[in-house]
Amino acid sequence: MVSAKINSARWEQRCAWGVFGEHLLQLVRLLLEFAALEAPPLERKLVAILAADVAGYSRMMHQDEDATLATLTTHRTIIDDLIIAG
Numbered sequence: 001m002v003s004a005k006i007n008s009a010r011w012e013q014r015c016a017w018g019v020f021g022e023h024l025l026q027l028v029r030l031l032l033e034f035a036a037l038e039a040p041p042l043e044r045k046l047v048a049i050l051a052a053d054v055a056g057y058s059r060m061m062h063q064d065e066d067a068t069l070a071t072l073t074t075h076r077t078i079i080d081d082l083i084i085a086g
Helices: 002-036 057-063 063-086
Strands: none
Touching: 002 057
């Protein structure tokens, strides 16, 4: 009876390693290969984020939604062009 338990435990251990062991070994090999690779040089860019608040936006949208959106779009285009021009 004891030998049956030991054999069963060994069998379960072998099955666990058999099912997952080969995959784990492949994963470790891939990770080691990946770690050995040199990273390409990075190109860094400085970026600024512009956040703007429109004074009276809710009031203007309530009065004339189309005109407000047109004005906002025009102003945004001007700012975008200035940013692109650098």
